[in-house]
Amino acid sequence: MIKFNKVTKTYGDVTALKDVSFEVKDGEFVFLMGPSGAGKTTILKLILKEILPNSGEIKVGGTDVAKISEKELPLFRQKIGCVFQDFKLLNERTVEENIEIALAVLGIQESKWKERVAKVLKMVGLESRKSLFPSQLSGGEIQRVSLARALVVNPDLILADEPTGNLDWEKADEIMEVLEKINKEGKTVIVATHNKEIVNKMKKRIIKISSGKIIKE
Numbered sequence: 272m273i274k275f276n277k278v279t280k281t282y283g284d285v286t287a288l289k290d291v292s293f294e295v296k297d298g299e300f301v302f303l304m305g306p307s308g309a310g311k312t313t314i315l316k317l318i319l320k321e322i323l324p325n326s327g328e329i330k331v332g333g334t335d336v337a338k339i340s341e342k343e344l345p346l347f348r349q350k351i352g353c354v355f356q357d358f359k360l361l362n363e364r365t366v367e368e369n370i371e372i373a374l375a376v377l378g379i380q381e382s383k384w385k386e387r388v389a390k391v392l393k394m395v396g397l398e399s400r401k402s403l404f405p406s407q408l409s410g411g412e413i414q415r416v417s418l419a420r421a422l423v424v425n426p427d428l429i430l431a432d433e434p435t436g437n438l439d440w441e442k443a444d445e446i447m448e449v450l451e452k453i454n455k456e457g458k459t460v461i462v463a464t465h466n467k468e469i470v471n472k473m474k475k476r477i478i479k480i481s482s483g484k485i486i487k488e
Contacts, residue, residue, distance in 0.1 A: 272297045272428065272459050273318060278327030280313055280483075287313040288483045290327070295461060297427075300454040302470050303463040305480035311463035314480075315430045318461075319351060320344060332427070349377055352421030354431040360405045360416060367392070367401040370420045377424055391419040395449055411442030418449060429453060431462045435469055443469060 273295040280288040288310045295301050303311045316322045317329055320336050329336040332350070339347050360369050370388050379387070392398045395415040405413055414434060421429060431450065435443030447469055454460045464470065470477060479487040 272299070272332060273461075274328075274330040275314070275317075276328040276330075278317065278324045278329060280310075280317065280322065280324045286483050288317075288324070291480075291483070291485055292327075293478055293485060293488070295459060297459055298454070298457055300451065300460045300473075300475045301462070302473070302475055302477045303461060303480060304465065304467075304470055304477050306465055309465075309480040310483040311480055312432055313483075315353075315432055315461070315463055318428075318430060319348060319353070345377075349424060350427045352424060352426035352429045354414070354418050354421050354429065354434050360413060360420075362405050365402050365404055366397060366408070366416050366419075369405070369416055370423050373420045373423050379424075387423050387425075388419075391422045394422065394452070395419045396445075409442070411438050411445060414438060414442070414446055415449065418446065422453065426458070428459045429461070431460070433464055433466075434462065435464065435466055440468070444472075447473060 275291050275293050278288055278291045279286070303314060305311055317324060318331060318336070320339055323337060334347070361372070364372070367388055370391065371384050374384050374387060392401055395418055397412060397415055397419065400408065400412060408416070429450065434446050438446065443466065450460055450462065451473070477488070478485060
């Protein structure tokens with residue numbers, strides 16, 4: 272599914288990643304673990320082709336990411352669902368409308384929206400909150416809306432960047448339970464985190480990163 276081969280990425284004089292190599296197979300659940308600034312978010316951005324490496328090769332689903340054209344990029348990203356710590360929800364839209372936006376962007380027929388949104392709302396346990404606005408939700412509920420929006424496009428791969436960063440233990444645990452359920456349905460899940468308690472409880476594969484280098488698998 273995903274293969275990094277001697278990937279290096281720099282930002283000016285700062286080396287974010289140095290000769291990083293690893294593979295993630297279809298259907299795996301993997302933690303990218305390390306402190307802030309270790310290079311975790313850079314890896315996720317490289318997978319999405321939001322940025323390009325200075326050297327090395329990245330393949331997603333057998334495709335060389337560097338060779339994906341601007342025209343092909345939207346189709347490539349349709350297969351990837353993203354959950355970020357800053358949520359990126361629209362405050363003037365309801366929960367249901369925030370999720371529908373992902374379908375509108377991809378040009379999915381509007382007649383299919385209701386069924387898809389209902390399915391993901393049930394999956395994340397927010398059926399009763401669909402008509403509320405983000406300001407009326409708790410932090411954990413907002414994160415679950417973000418997760419539902421990532422899932423509604425039916426991606427093959429879920430990328431989650433510190434999805435439990437602003438949550439208490441109970442809410443963080445709920446988010447991880449949803450991600451594990453998604454993984455059991457066959458989706459590949461990559462979670463970037465520095466939360467040792469979550470990682471220790473989940474007992475999944477861990478790729479430890481420090482100062483832009485993989486120090487342990």
